[in-house]
Amino acid sequence: MPETNRPIPPQPEQQQPPPGLTRLMKPAPDHGEESYKGSGRLKGKVALITGADSGIGRAVAIAFAREGADVLISYLSEDEDAVETARWVEEAGSRALAVAGDITSESHCIALVERTVREFGGIDILVNNAAFQRTYAAIGDITEEEWDETFRTNIYAPFFLAKAAVPHMKPGASIINTTSIQSRQPSSHLLAYASTKGAVSNFTAGLAEMLAEKGIRVNAVAPGPIWTPLIPSTMPPDKTQDFGKKTLIGRAGQPAELAGAYVLLASAEGSYMTGAIIPVTGGEIMI
Template sequence: MTRQHPRETAAEIEPQEQNRQPGLESEMEPPAEFIRDDYEGSGKLEGKVAVVTGGDSGIGRAAAVHFAREGADVAVMYLDEEEDAETTAEMVEDEGQASLTLAGDVRDSAFCQAAVEEVVDEFGDLNVVVNNAAAQVVKTDLTDISDEQWEETFATNIHGYFYLTKAALPHLEDGDTIVNTTSINAFRGHDTLVDYSTTKGAIVAFTRSLSQQLAPEGIRVNQVAPGPIWTPLIPATIGQYDPEMVESFGEDVPMGRPGQPSELGPAYVYLACEDSSYVSGQTLHVNGGSVIGG
């Protein structure tokens, strides 16, 4: 089968919405691409164990499947999207690697602690931590953001990163890695996503500060800053605000289209493996050509 170019896929995106968050892959039209058929793994993560939050769909699924193709076993943490999570696990297993699914809320420190313990019990090790789970709600006026929304966005988008990383650190050793997902909006802001963008800025500071703390131990901490990527979060958030806006999603970047999760996966591989052995505290901007400082 001839692979459809992401430009062609972007042209097929029509107005749509989903009535729940996180969104579901099964309701997206067109479906997202998670890994190219011609992506060839070369054992960059052979023998490693990774855990990915928000691994059921979107960028998290892409990271998980790329890791598996590079030889890693992968634990998939997710909120409650069981069907999507099982699909990710099957994709990992289709690559010849073991998978583990863990349902729960990263806003709960106890869940993060229990999840890490289960990963280590199952696989006997933990080498790569990907903090990726996120929530966002479109609001065009700061005064419309309730205190509850503000606190819940922070709880998912940055507190969850802290909880999981804190739980994982006792198991990480020299050569292991942490990869956080921030956003283009941490660097340029977004007028309708003030609370979300603020948390993404916090992730930048978290990544840079933790990288300095852990450098003497040989543990590297980096981040990926995606631009507009075609994931369920888009119809579930932007689409819920205005379904028509989904059709033009991503048109404001120089490449004029949203990216596919498959275009993010290799960035996570690079930061997770020894190819980036002299890189820590840094950001990979995968954003369709936008020039961003930092």
């Protein structure tokens, strides 16, 4: 049954240019600014989070900070949102550094890791969260350039970042990827995006096995429909209105509702988990 304190479809029809801004969304997403209470589970840790300016990334940054971690906020160009995320991290008593740039470039990914290590003294947690998607009714409408950008953002970048981060990671470190319900239940209008998320799931499993002897854990969170700026900036207005309605919960999830899964995978409580995918899907079954 839907929770009464969460927005239930229909939502206002809306659309904005990509990559989208949080303040333009109606209703506003919940990142856990008022609700998430930390308990020091990541005290002294350093995290690099991609796509941390808004949506799931912001919720994870806030949660990690309230658990004691310093956070490098990687984002594309949404300066306004990144500044807001940094403010919440610093209000939690943690250090924040926001760095803009395109993670489809391997050189930028290497620079992000090097900046994290230089500014914070190391890297304990890598969260590969940033994603690119577009909706299309026909395969003929998807250009080579768009297919390439989707793969470079969603699966090349996690590879680039993991490759750069692992030499700096110690036993007990954690890599957390964001896959999707789309990896198991692909929607035809999200063909490129769904294909990359299938790749992310396999990348997670294979990398977990590769890094096990180093004591580095690799896991993933698989969201269902989540209310973030990615939705109104990449979907037609009529699809935003009923977004999430078909889940068993009857609504889209809020970014704050995923933060706990990332904290678990980053913390000592998740030390027996590697190669795992945690579904947070509103009841959609990961088969």
